[in-house]
Amino acid sequence: MSIKKFNPFLVYSEQLQELLSKAAEQKNPAEWLYKNNARSVLFMLEALTRLHNKAFDEKLFAKWNKRFKKLEDVFGQIDDYAVFEKEFHTSKKIPAEVTKYFTVNKLKYIEKCNQRLREKDWLADKMTSFDNALSEFDVEYNQEYIDELKFAMADEIDAILYFVLKYDYHFTKVEEQVHELRRKLRWLSIYGQALHGLIQLKKSTVKSKTAINYFTKDIVKSPYNKLPARPKNTAIIEFDHDSFFALSWLIAELGTLKDKGLKIIQLGDAIFIAENVTQEQARQKAITMLGYKGDAENALLKDASDIVKTALAKDKIIDKLLIG
Secondary structure, three states, X not given: OOOOOOOHHHHHHHHHHHHHHHHOOOOOHHHHHHHOOHHHHHHHHHHHHHHHHHHHOOHHHHHHHHHHHHHHHHHHHHHHHHHHXXXXXOOOOOOHHHHHHHHHHHHHHHHHHHHHHHHOOOOOOHHHHHHHHHOXXXXXXXXXXXXXXXXXXXXXXXXXXXXXXXXXXXOXXXXXXXXXXXXXXXXXXXXXXXXXXXXXXXXXXXXXXXXOOOOOHHHHHOHHHOOOOOOOOOOOEEEEHHHHHHHHHHHHHHHHHHHHHHHHHHHHHHHHHHOXXXXXXXXXXXXXXXXXOOOHHHHHHHHHHHHHHHHHHHOOOOOOOEOO
């Protein structure tokens, strides 16, 4: 890809290299990167390489997407344990030995991350090799290039609709179904930021009628729904404004339900390790400690199934997302 004034890859490559250079000076690089939100920059690079690999089937993008994903995944594991550790530490209902499970695992993945940073030379000038590799992929930001990205996004939308139809909008598992669907939907939203202005929102002159009010205060004010300005002299992809905001709402709602489900699972695992109980007893204790009702898991799965069916099957928010 030619190095020009506008290049979304290089925007985030530069940001990541700056973070990595600073981290190299720290006693605990992984912890410093986690606290300084390196994961968000990795998400952007992962999104770009993921989309371009689907659109152009280049080994360059497949190879680097794998690298960015593996590093981002470790930060995700750190975050999972760190968030629960912080929340459970303040709860008087959860014993210290149970909370220790999250502390131990957080530190374990911080060390695992430090090991990956060292072994894969992330703390050296690794992003320069990425930038150099990009120079072999020459592109003009014209309509032909944009159309290839749109075809790839359309395929992703079809794959999401196939995924929910496979379960007939009836989810029975938090991680494999609800969380996985949220991951798939989230990429469409992340592309809006990652492409750094190549996606713009377009408002329809006809106000669509929906079964859900997607324009809540949090969604309207969310910084993720304010996309970067359009670069000069480039073709762009247009997303339907209302569909994009509805997508943001759905991702947020599924995130809340997913977090509740994973909280039960993770706390149950911690109790099972810390106490002499069966896995089922540990799960029930977790539900009680969290102050949930006994059917909390089934209830959140039903809620997730209902809102997904309404948003995707009835309101068809992602069918209308991609314009043209």
